[in-house]
Amino acid sequence: MEVTTQVRHLDPDTARAFLEKLPAHIKEAFYARAAEINYPVEAVLESAIAASLDPDALSFADCQPGRLS
8 A cells, every 4th residue: 555645835825925924125035035046935935934943954955955055
C-alpha cells in the first residue's frame, strides 16, 4: 500500500491579504525578494514565517545551493 503525505502551503490569495496589512516597506521587501530569487511571493512569506518559528527550517538558500543570498 502506498502512503502519500499531504503538503499544505500558503495559498496566493491568503498571502496577498496578509501582505496588504503590512507596512509598505516590509511588503515591498517581500515582493523584491520574491523577484530576486524568482519564487512566488507566497513561498517567500511562508519561508519567512517558518524561519521565525524554527531556525533550522529550510530556506531558499538550501534549495539553491549554487546561489548565495
